[in-house]
Amino acid sequence: MNTILVVDDDPHIVRALAITLKGQGYTVVTATDGQSALHAAAQQPIAVMILDLGLPDMDGTAVISALREWSSLPILVLSARHGSSDKVEALDAGADDYITKPFGLDELLARLRALLRRSIEPSEEVTTVETSSFTVDLNKRQITKSGLDVRMTPTEWNILDILLRNPDKLITQQQLLTEVWGPAYAKEANYLRVYMAQLRRKLENEPGNPRHLITEPGMGYRFVP
Protein backbone atom coordinates (compact mmCIF):
# COMPACT_ATOMS: atom_id res chain seq x y z
CA MET A 1 0.00 0.00 0.00
CA ASN A 2 1.04 3.64 -0.07
CA THR A 3 3.87 4.66 2.20
CA ILE A 4 3.68 7.96 4.07
CA LEU A 5 6.81 9.59 5.47
CA VAL A 6 6.08 11.59 8.63
CA VAL A 7 8.71 14.13 9.69
CA ASP A 8 8.36 16.02 12.98
CA ASP A 9 10.70 16.70 15.86
CA ASP A 10 7.99 16.07 18.44
CA PRO A 11 7.79 12.30 19.08
CA HIS A 12 4.26 12.62 20.42
CA ILE A 13 2.94 14.11 17.23
CA VAL A 14 4.83 11.56 15.16
CA ARG A 15 3.36 8.68 17.13
CA ALA A 16 -0.15 10.09 17.05
CA LEU A 17 0.02 10.65 13.32
CA ALA A 18 1.53 7.26 12.70
CA ILE A 19 -1.28 5.53 14.58
CA THR A 20 -3.94 7.49 12.74
CA LEU A 21 -2.40 6.87 9.35
CA LYS A 22 -1.90 3.17 9.97
CA GLY A 23 -5.53 3.04 10.97
CA GLN A 24 -6.35 4.33 7.50
CA GLY A 25 -4.39 1.54 5.89
CA TYR A 26 -1.24 3.43 5.02
CA THR A 27 2.27 2.22 5.64
CA VAL A 28 4.15 4.75 7.77
CA VAL A 29 7.81 5.68 7.98
CA THR A 30 9.01 8.34 10.41
CA ALA A 31 11.89 10.74 10.90
CA THR A 32 12.60 13.41 13.49
CA ASP A 33 15.10 15.61 11.67
CA GLY A 34 15.88 16.81 8.18
CA GLN A 35 18.87 14.61 7.48
CA SER A 36 17.17 11.36 8.36
CA ALA A 37 14.07 12.49 6.48
CA LEU A 38 16.07 12.89 3.28
CA HIS A 39 17.76 9.60 3.92
CA ALA A 40 14.47 7.81 4.47
CA ALA A 41 13.05 9.28 1.28
CA ALA A 42 16.01 7.92 -0.64
CA GLN A 43 15.74 4.46 0.87
CA GLN A 44 12.27 3.52 -0.33
CA PRO A 45 9.48 4.73 -2.56
CA ILE A 46 7.39 7.27 -0.66
CA ALA A 47 3.89 8.25 -1.77
CA VAL A 48 3.58 11.44 0.28
CA MET A 49 5.77 13.23 2.78
CA ILE A 50 4.24 15.05 5.76
CA LEU A 51 6.79 17.59 6.90
CA ASP A 52 6.92 19.77 9.97
CA LEU A 53 8.80 23.00 9.32
CA GLY A 54 10.36 23.33 12.77
CA LEU A 55 13.13 20.77 12.67
CA PRO A 56 16.18 20.81 14.93
CA ASP A 57 18.96 20.35 12.40
CA MET A 58 17.94 22.32 9.33
CA ASP A 59 15.31 24.72 8.06
CA GLY A 60 12.15 23.15 6.71
CA THR A 61 12.38 24.86 3.34
CA ALA A 62 15.94 23.60 3.07
CA VAL A 63 14.64 20.07 3.38
CA ILE A 64 12.12 20.76 0.62
CA SER A 65 14.74 22.24 -1.67
CA ALA A 66 17.14 19.38 -1.07
CA LEU A 67 14.46 16.82 -1.80
CA ARG A 68 13.35 18.58 -4.95
CA GLU A 69 16.85 18.18 -6.34
CA TRP A 70 16.06 14.63 -7.24
CA SER A 71 12.49 13.76 -6.26
CA SER A 72 9.05 15.09 -7.15
CA LEU A 73 7.06 13.33 -4.47
CA PRO A 74 4.15 15.32 -2.99
CA ILE A 75 4.99 17.24 0.19
CA LEU A 76 2.40 18.32 2.74
CA VAL A 77 3.78 20.88 5.16
CA LEU A 78 2.69 21.20 8.79
CA SER A 79 3.62 24.33 10.65
CA ALA A 80 2.83 26.30 13.76
CA ARG A 81 3.60 29.53 11.94
CA HIS A 82 0.59 31.27 10.48
CA GLY A 83 2.50 34.00 8.69
CA SER A 84 1.75 34.06 5.00
CA SER A 85 5.41 34.62 4.14
CA ASP A 86 6.24 31.24 5.66
CA LYS A 87 3.57 29.61 3.54
CA VAL A 88 4.70 31.30 0.35
CA GLU A 89 8.29 30.36 1.04
CA ALA A 90 7.51 26.69 1.63
CA LEU A 91 5.14 26.40 -1.32
CA ASP A 92 7.56 28.07 -3.70
CA ALA A 93 10.38 25.85 -2.48
CA GLY A 94 8.39 22.93 -3.82
CA ALA A 95 5.77 21.98 -1.24
CA ASP A 96 2.33 21.00 -2.48
CA ASP A 97 0.17 21.90 0.48
CA TYR A 98 0.44 23.69 3.82
CA ILE A 99 -1.60 23.29 7.00
CA THR A 100 -1.16 25.33 10.15
CA LYS A 101 -1.30 23.81 13.62
CA PRO A 102 -3.58 23.10 15.27
CA PHE A 103 -5.29 21.25 12.49
CA GLY A 104 -8.20 18.90 12.19
CA LEU A 105 -7.23 15.31 11.60
CA ASP A 106 -10.01 14.79 9.12
CA GLU A 107 -8.84 17.79 7.12
CA LEU A 108 -5.30 16.45 7.09
CA LEU A 109 -6.51 13.10 5.85
CA ALA A 110 -8.64 14.73 3.17
CA ARG A 111 -5.70 16.76 1.91
CA LEU A 112 -3.60 13.64 1.96
CA ARG A 113 -6.15 11.86 -0.18
CA ALA A 114 -6.17 14.79 -2.60
CA LEU A 115 -2.41 14.55 -3.00
CA LEU A 116 -2.45 10.78 -3.41
CA ARG A 117 -5.20 10.98 -6.00
CA ARG A 118 -2.94 13.05 -8.25
CA SER A 119 0.16 10.97 -7.83
CA ILE A 120 -1.45 7.70 -8.83
CA GLU A 121 -2.39 8.73 -12.34
CA PRO A 122 0.75 8.59 -14.44
CA SER A 123 1.64 4.96 -13.88
CA GLU A 124 -0.34 2.01 -15.26
CA GLU A 125 -0.69 1.28 -18.93
CA VAL A 126 2.86 0.22 -19.74
CA THR A 127 3.11 -2.81 -17.50
CA THR A 128 4.80 -5.40 -19.62
CA VAL A 129 7.80 -5.04 -21.89
CA GLU A 130 8.80 -7.71 -24.36
CA THR A 131 11.94 -8.19 -26.37
CA SER A 132 13.40 -10.96 -28.42
CA SER A 133 15.36 -12.31 -25.48
CA PHE A 134 13.37 -11.48 -22.32
CA THR A 135 9.99 -10.38 -20.94
CA VAL A 136 9.43 -8.01 -18.03
CA ASP A 137 6.27 -7.30 -16.05
CA LEU A 138 6.97 -3.93 -14.51
CA ASN A 139 4.10 -4.09 -12.04
CA LYS A 140 4.65 -7.60 -10.76
CA ARG A 141 8.39 -7.10 -10.94
CA GLN A 142 8.79 -10.36 -12.73
CA ILE A 143 11.27 -11.19 -15.45
CA THR A 144 11.24 -14.19 -17.73
CA LYS A 145 14.05 -15.26 -20.01
CA SER A 146 13.59 -18.33 -22.18
CA GLY A 147 10.93 -19.68 -19.82
CA LEU A 148 12.92 -19.20 -16.64
CA ASP A 149 12.43 -16.56 -13.98
CA VAL A 150 15.28 -14.12 -13.52
CA ARG A 151 15.99 -12.60 -10.12
CA MET A 152 17.06 -8.99 -9.70
CA THR A 153 18.56 -7.16 -6.74
CA PRO A 154 16.87 -3.91 -5.64
CA THR A 155 19.47 -1.71 -7.30
CA GLU A 156 19.35 -3.69 -10.50
CA TRP A 157 15.58 -3.25 -10.54
CA ASN A 158 15.75 0.48 -10.07
CA ILE A 159 18.03 0.89 -13.03
CA LEU A 160 16.14 -1.52 -15.25
CA ASP A 161 12.83 0.07 -14.34
CA ILE A 162 13.95 3.52 -15.43
CA LEU A 163 15.36 2.29 -18.71
CA LEU A 164 12.38 0.10 -19.58
CA ARG A 165 9.82 2.81 -18.90
CA ASN A 166 11.56 5.04 -21.43
CA PRO A 167 12.03 2.84 -24.47
CA ASP A 168 14.41 4.18 -27.10
CA LYS A 169 15.12 7.17 -24.94
CA LEU A 170 18.66 8.02 -23.96
CA ILE A 171 19.00 8.21 -20.19
CA THR A 172 21.95 10.22 -18.97
CA GLN A 173 24.35 8.71 -16.48
CA GLN A 174 23.52 11.61 -14.20
CA GLN A 175 19.83 10.85 -14.43
CA LEU A 176 20.36 7.22 -13.53
CA LEU A 177 22.76 7.96 -10.71
CA THR A 178 20.61 10.63 -9.10
CA GLU A 179 17.44 8.59 -9.46
CA VAL A 180 18.92 5.42 -8.03
CA TRP A 181 21.63 6.53 -5.62
CA GLY A 182 20.72 10.16 -4.99
CA PRO A 183 22.22 13.43 -6.20
CA ALA A 184 25.38 13.00 -4.12
CA TYR A 185 26.48 10.10 -6.31
CA ALA A 186 26.04 11.90 -9.63
CA LYS A 187 29.68 11.35 -10.55
CA GLU A 188 30.15 7.74 -9.54
CA ALA A 189 29.97 6.35 -13.04
CA ASN A 190 31.71 3.21 -11.81
CA TYR A 191 28.51 1.95 -10.29
CA LEU A 192 26.71 2.13 -13.58
CA ARG A 193 29.38 0.19 -15.38
CA VAL A 194 29.22 -2.59 -12.83
CA TYR A 195 25.45 -2.80 -12.80
CA MET A 196 24.94 -2.49 -16.51
CA ALA A 197 27.30 -5.41 -16.92
CA GLN A 198 25.25 -7.45 -14.46
CA LEU A 199 22.00 -6.58 -16.17
CA ARG A 200 23.41 -7.60 -19.50
CA ARG A 201 24.75 -10.84 -18.12
CA LYS A 202 21.29 -11.67 -16.82
CA LEU A 203 19.22 -10.45 -19.75
CA GLU A 204 21.12 -10.38 -22.99
CA ASN A 205 21.72 -13.44 -25.10
CA GLU A 206 25.19 -12.19 -25.89
CA PRO A 207 26.24 -10.08 -22.91
CA GLY A 208 29.41 -9.01 -24.66
CA ASN A 209 27.43 -7.80 -27.64
CA PRO A 210 24.24 -6.31 -26.22
CA ARG A 211 21.23 -5.65 -28.42
CA HIS A 212 18.78 -4.12 -25.95
CA LEU A 213 20.79 -2.39 -23.23
CA ILE A 214 22.88 -0.09 -25.35
CA THR A 215 25.73 2.18 -24.28
CA GLU A 216 25.92 5.63 -25.76
CA PRO A 217 29.55 6.46 -25.05
CA GLY A 218 30.07 9.63 -23.10
CA MET A 219 26.37 10.19 -22.57
CA GLY A 220 24.44 7.35 -21.02
CA TYR A 221 22.40 4.26 -21.75
CA ARG A 222 19.36 3.37 -23.82
CA PHE A 223 16.88 0.49 -23.87
CA VAL A 224 15.98 -0.68 -27.36
CA PRO A 225 13.06 -3.14 -27.57
Added chain:
Amino acid sequence: MNTILVVDDDPHIVRALAITLKGQGYTVVTATDGQSALHAAAQQPIAVMILDLGLPDMDGTAVISALREWSSLPILVLSARHGSSDKVEALDAGADDYITKPFGLDELLARLRALLRRSIEPSEEVTTVETSSFTVDLNKRQITKSGLDVRMTPTEWNILDILLRNPDKLITQQQLLTEVWGPAYAKEANYLRVYMAQLRRKLENEPGNPRHLITEPGMGYRFVP
Protein backbone atom coordinates in the same frame (compact mmCIF):
# COMPACT_ATOMS: atom_id res chain seq x y z
CA MET B 1 0.23 31.65 -21.18
CA ASN B 2 -1.75 29.70 -18.60
CA THR B 3 -5.44 30.34 -18.37
CA ILE B 4 -7.10 30.60 -14.95
CA LEU B 5 -10.86 30.20 -14.56
CA VAL B 6 -12.22 32.28 -11.66
CA VAL B 7 -15.67 31.33 -10.37
CA ASP B 8 -17.38 33.44 -7.70
CA ASP B 9 -20.84 34.92 -7.36
CA ASP B 10 -19.51 38.20 -5.98
CA PRO B 11 -18.50 40.40 -8.96
CA HIS B 12 -16.18 42.45 -6.77
CA ILE B 13 -14.11 39.49 -5.79
CA VAL B 14 -14.05 38.22 -9.36
CA ARG B 15 -12.81 41.55 -10.62
CA ALA B 16 -10.21 41.95 -7.93
CA LEU B 17 -8.88 38.47 -8.54
CA ALA B 18 -8.89 38.93 -12.27
CA ILE B 19 -6.82 42.10 -12.02
CA THR B 20 -4.33 40.48 -9.66
CA LEU B 21 -3.96 37.39 -11.80
CA LYS B 22 -3.56 39.34 -15.01
CA GLY B 23 -0.89 41.35 -13.26
CA GLN B 24 0.96 38.06 -12.74
CA GLY B 25 0.84 37.29 -16.43
CA TYR B 26 -2.00 34.78 -16.41
CA THR B 27 -4.89 34.81 -18.82
CA VAL B 28 -8.17 35.01 -16.90
CA VAL B 29 -11.65 33.71 -17.67
CA THR B 30 -14.51 34.33 -15.24
CA ALA B 31 -17.90 32.88 -14.32
CA THR B 32 -20.43 33.76 -11.63
CA ASP B 33 -22.40 30.53 -11.34
CA GLY B 34 -21.89 26.80 -11.62
CA GLN B 35 -23.48 26.25 -15.01
CA SER B 36 -21.45 28.90 -16.78
CA ALA B 37 -18.33 27.72 -14.98
CA LEU B 38 -18.73 24.22 -16.36
CA HIS B 39 -19.47 25.67 -19.75
CA ALA B 40 -16.39 27.88 -19.69
CA ALA B 41 -14.22 24.95 -18.68
CA ALA B 42 -15.48 22.99 -21.68
CA GLN B 43 -14.86 25.83 -24.12
CA GLN B 44 -11.12 26.19 -23.72
CA PRO B 45 -8.12 24.57 -22.06
CA ILE B 46 -7.94 25.75 -18.45
CA ALA B 47 -4.79 25.43 -16.38
CA VAL B 48 -6.36 25.92 -12.94
CA MET B 49 -9.87 26.66 -11.69
CA ILE B 50 -10.40 28.89 -8.67
CA LEU B 51 -13.82 28.04 -7.30
CA ASP B 52 -15.94 29.72 -4.64
CA LEU B 53 -18.21 27.24 -2.89
CA GLY B 54 -21.14 29.59 -2.37
CA LEU B 55 -22.73 29.75 -5.79
CA PRO B 56 -26.34 30.76 -6.47
CA ASP B 57 -27.44 27.95 -8.77
CA MET B 58 -25.78 24.83 -7.45
CA ASP B 59 -23.70 23.53 -4.60
CA GLY B 60 -19.96 23.95 -4.94
CA THR B 61 -19.19 20.29 -4.46
CA ALA B 62 -21.70 19.51 -7.17
CA VAL B 63 -19.68 21.66 -9.56
CA ILE B 64 -16.54 19.76 -8.63
CA SER B 65 -18.17 16.37 -9.10
CA ALA B 66 -19.63 17.38 -12.44
CA LEU B 67 -16.29 18.66 -13.65
CA ARG B 68 -14.46 15.55 -12.52
CA GLU B 69 -16.68 13.46 -14.79
CA TRP B 70 -14.58 14.48 -17.73
CA SER B 71 -11.72 16.71 -16.60
CA SER B 72 -8.83 16.39 -14.18
CA LEU B 73 -7.79 20.02 -14.14
CA PRO B 74 -6.57 21.32 -10.77
CA ILE B 75 -9.26 22.98 -8.63
CA LEU B 76 -8.49 25.49 -5.89
CA VAL B 77 -11.50 26.07 -3.65
CA LEU B 78 -12.26 29.36 -1.92
CA SER B 79 -14.80 29.34 0.87
CA ALA B 80 -16.10 31.42 3.74
CA ARG B 81 -16.94 28.25 5.66
CA HIS B 82 -14.26 27.18 8.11
CA GLY B 83 -15.92 23.95 9.10
CA SER B 84 -13.68 20.98 8.51
CA SER B 85 -16.55 18.92 7.14
CA ASP B 86 -16.91 21.38 4.28
CA LYS B 87 -13.24 21.05 3.49
CA VAL B 88 -13.30 17.27 3.59
CA GLU B 89 -16.35 17.19 1.38
CA ALA B 90 -14.85 19.48 -1.25
CA LEU B 91 -11.46 17.77 -1.25
CA ASP B 92 -12.97 14.31 -1.50
CA ALA B 93 -15.22 15.45 -4.32
CA GLY B 94 -12.07 16.12 -6.29
CA ALA B 95 -10.73 19.53 -5.28
CA ASP B 96 -6.96 19.88 -4.97
CA ASP B 97 -6.69 22.70 -2.46
CA TYR B 98 -8.91 24.70 -0.14
CA ILE B 99 -8.46 28.22 1.28
CA THR B 100 -10.84 29.92 3.69
CA LYS B 101 -11.78 33.56 3.40
CA PRO B 102 -10.38 35.94 4.23
CA PHE B 103 -7.15 34.83 2.62
CA GLY B 104 -3.86 36.47 1.81
CA LEU B 105 -3.36 37.17 -1.86
CA ASP B 106 0.24 36.10 -1.77
CA GLU B 107 -0.77 32.78 -0.24
CA LEU B 108 -3.37 32.27 -2.94
CA LEU B 109 -0.79 32.97 -5.62
CA ALA B 110 1.72 30.63 -4.02
CA ARG B 111 -0.83 27.80 -3.90
CA LEU B 112 -1.71 28.56 -7.49
CA ARG B 113 1.93 28.21 -8.48
CA ALA B 114 2.14 24.91 -6.60
CA LEU B 115 -0.81 23.56 -8.57
CA LEU B 116 0.51 24.82 -11.89
CA ARG B 117 3.91 23.32 -11.22
CA ARG B 118 2.38 19.84 -11.03
CA SER B 119 0.18 20.19 -14.07
CA ILE B 120 2.99 21.19 -16.38
CA GLU B 121 4.78 17.87 -16.20
CA PRO B 122 2.72 15.56 -18.39
CA SER B 123 3.00 17.83 -21.41
CA GLU B 124 6.22 16.27 -22.60
CA GLU B 125 7.26 18.54 -25.40
CA VAL B 126 7.18 16.70 -28.68
CA THR B 127 10.50 17.93 -29.89
CA THR B 128 11.02 16.10 -33.11
CA VAL B 129 12.68 17.67 -36.12
CA GLU B 130 12.20 16.25 -39.59
CA THR B 131 13.97 16.93 -42.83
CA SER B 132 14.04 15.30 -46.23
CA SER B 133 17.05 13.18 -45.31
CA PHE B 134 16.92 12.58 -41.54
CA THR B 135 14.69 12.69 -38.45
CA VAL B 136 15.76 13.75 -34.98
CA ASP B 137 13.92 13.21 -31.69
CA LEU B 138 15.48 15.79 -29.43
CA ASN B 139 13.82 14.35 -26.36
CA LYS B 140 14.93 10.77 -26.84
CA ARG B 141 18.19 11.83 -28.41
CA GLN B 142 17.51 9.54 -31.29
CA ILE B 143 18.39 10.11 -34.92
CA THR B 144 17.07 8.16 -37.87
CA LYS B 145 18.31 8.32 -41.43
CA SER B 146 16.61 6.20 -44.08
CA GLY B 147 15.34 3.80 -41.44
CA LEU B 148 18.64 3.32 -39.67
CA ASP B 149 19.68 4.75 -36.33
CA VAL B 150 22.57 7.16 -36.43
CA ARG B 151 24.93 7.41 -33.47
CA MET B 152 26.39 10.68 -32.28
CA THR B 153 29.27 11.43 -29.94
CA PRO B 154 28.63 13.87 -27.08
CA THR B 155 30.27 16.80 -28.83
CA GLU B 156 28.50 16.10 -32.08
CA TRP B 157 25.20 15.99 -30.25
CA ASN B 158 25.84 19.26 -28.44
CA ILE B 159 26.43 21.08 -31.69
CA LEU B 160 23.51 19.46 -33.47
CA ASP B 161 21.20 20.19 -30.56
CA ILE B 162 21.94 23.91 -30.67
CA LEU B 163 21.48 24.15 -34.42
CA LEU B 164 18.27 22.12 -34.48
CA ARG B 165 16.64 24.10 -31.72
CA ASN B 166 17.14 27.27 -33.75
CA PRO B 167 15.89 26.42 -37.22
CA ASP B 168 16.76 28.88 -39.96
CA LYS B 169 18.62 30.97 -37.47
CA LEU B 170 22.26 31.86 -37.95
CA ILE B 171 24.46 30.63 -35.12
CA THR B 172 27.84 32.31 -35.01
CA GLN B 173 31.00 30.32 -34.54
CA GLN B 174 31.58 32.08 -31.24
CA GLN B 175 28.19 31.02 -29.96
CA LEU B 176 28.79 27.40 -30.85
CA LEU B 177 32.30 27.33 -29.47
CA THR B 178 31.42 28.95 -26.17
CA GLU B 179 28.31 26.81 -25.70
CA VAL B 180 30.04 23.53 -26.42
CA TRP B 181 33.67 23.98 -25.40
CA GLY B 182 33.45 26.97 -23.10
CA PRO B 183 34.39 30.63 -23.54
CA ALA B 184 38.12 29.86 -23.51
CA TYR B 185 37.82 28.13 -26.88
CA ALA B 186 35.96 30.93 -28.64
CA LYS B 187 38.67 31.21 -31.31
CA GLU B 188 39.29 27.56 -32.10
CA ALA B 189 37.32 27.54 -35.32
CA ASN B 190 39.17 24.39 -36.36
CA TYR B 191 37.02 22.33 -34.07
CA LEU B 192 33.88 23.47 -35.79
CA ARG B 193 35.15 22.58 -39.22
CA VAL B 194 36.04 19.09 -38.09
CA TYR B 195 32.73 18.46 -36.37
CA MET B 196 30.54 20.05 -38.99
CA ALA B 197 32.16 17.75 -41.53
CA GLN B 198 31.39 14.74 -39.35
CA LEU B 199 27.80 15.81 -38.86
CA ARG B 200 27.34 16.23 -42.59
CA ARG B 201 28.88 12.87 -43.32
CA LYS B 202 26.43 11.25 -40.95
CA LEU B 203 23.32 13.22 -41.85
CA GLU B 204 23.43 14.72 -45.31
CA ASN B 205 22.68 12.72 -48.42
CA GLU B 206 25.45 14.59 -50.23
CA PRO B 207 27.97 15.58 -47.55
CA GLY B 208 29.96 17.60 -50.04
CA ASN B 209 26.90 19.57 -51.01
CA PRO B 210 24.92 20.06 -47.79
CA ARG B 211 21.28 21.09 -47.88
CA HIS B 212 20.47 21.29 -44.18
CA LEU B 213 23.66 22.14 -42.35
CA ILE B 214 24.65 25.28 -44.15
CA THR B 215 27.83 27.33 -43.82
CA GLU B 216 27.55 31.08 -43.77
CA PRO B 217 31.10 32.04 -44.74
CA GLY B 218 32.80 34.31 -42.29
CA MET B 219 29.94 34.14 -39.82
CA GLY B 220 28.73 30.76 -38.71
CA TYR B 221 26.31 27.95 -39.44
CA ARG B 222 22.61 27.54 -39.97
CA PHE B 223 20.18 24.63 -39.89
CA VAL B 224 17.60 24.67 -42.70
CA PRO B 225 14.77 22.11 -42.38
Added chain:
DNA sequence: AGATTTCTTGACGAATCCTTAACGCCATGA
Protein backbone atom coordinates in the same frame (compact mmCIF):
# COMPACT_ATOMS: atom_id res chain seq x y z
C1' DA C 1 25.18 -15.20 15.46
C1' DG C 2 26.33 -17.21 11.22
C1' DA C 3 25.43 -17.53 6.33
C1' DT C 4 24.11 -15.56 2.16
C1' DT C 5 23.24 -11.97 -0.78
C1' DT C 6 24.15 -7.39 -2.19
C1' DC C 7 26.85 -3.29 -2.57
C1' DT C 8 31.13 -0.75 -2.99
C1' DT C 9 35.73 -0.07 -4.57
C1' DG C 10 39.98 -0.53 -7.22
C1' DA C 11 42.58 -1.93 -11.21
C1' DC C 12 43.42 -3.25 -15.99
C1' DG C 13 43.07 -3.77 -21.16
C1' DA C 14 40.05 -2.40 -24.79
C1' DA C 15 37.15 0.66 -27.17
C1' DT C 16 35.84 5.26 -28.13
C1' DC C 17 36.37 10.05 -28.46
C1' DC C 18 38.86 14.51 -28.66
C1' DT C 19 42.53 17.17 -30.20
C1' DT C 20 45.83 18.56 -33.42
C1' DA C 21 48.22 19.07 -37.67
C1' DA C 22 48.68 18.74 -42.49
C1' DC C 23 46.87 19.24 -47.09
C1' DG C 24 43.65 20.53 -50.91
C1' DC C 25 39.96 23.39 -52.58
C1' DC C 26 37.86 27.70 -53.78
C1' DA C 27 37.00 32.59 -53.93
C1' DT C 28 38.85 37.13 -53.58
C1' DG C 29 42.00 40.72 -54.60
C1' DA C 30 46.69 42.39 -55.72
Added chain:
DNA sequence: TCATGGCGTTAAGGATTCGTCAAGAAATCT
Protein backbone atom coordinates in the same frame (compact mmCIF):
# COMPACT_ATOMS: atom_id res chain seq x y z
C1' DT D 1 49.14 34.79 -62.37
C1' DC D 2 49.98 34.25 -57.79
C1' DA D 3 49.23 35.02 -52.84
C1' DT D 4 46.00 34.94 -49.13
C1' DG D 5 42.48 33.49 -46.02
C1' DG D 6 38.56 30.76 -44.90
C1' DC D 7 36.67 26.28 -45.29
C1' DG D 8 36.44 21.02 -45.95
C1' DT D 9 38.70 16.66 -45.44
C1' DT D 10 41.54 13.16 -43.52
C1' DA D 11 44.38 10.69 -40.35
C1' DA D 12 47.08 9.74 -36.16
C1' DG D 13 48.38 10.38 -31.25
C1' DG D 14 46.90 10.95 -26.73
C1' DA D 15 43.27 11.32 -23.37
C1' DT D 16 39.01 9.72 -21.67
C1' DT D 17 35.63 6.46 -20.96
C1' DC D 18 33.87 1.67 -20.89
C1' DG D 19 33.64 -3.41 -19.83
C1' DT D 20 35.30 -6.81 -16.90
C1' DC D 21 36.95 -9.11 -12.93
C1' DA D 22 37.76 -9.77 -8.16
C1' DA D 23 37.72 -9.00 -3.30
C1' DG D 24 36.40 -6.78 0.91
C1' DA D 25 32.53 -4.26 3.38
C1' DA D 26 27.83 -3.86 4.39
C1' DA D 27 23.29 -5.34 4.60
C1' DT D 28 19.91 -8.89 4.80
C1' DC D 29 18.09 -13.24 5.88
C1' DT D 30 17.72 -17.60 8.66
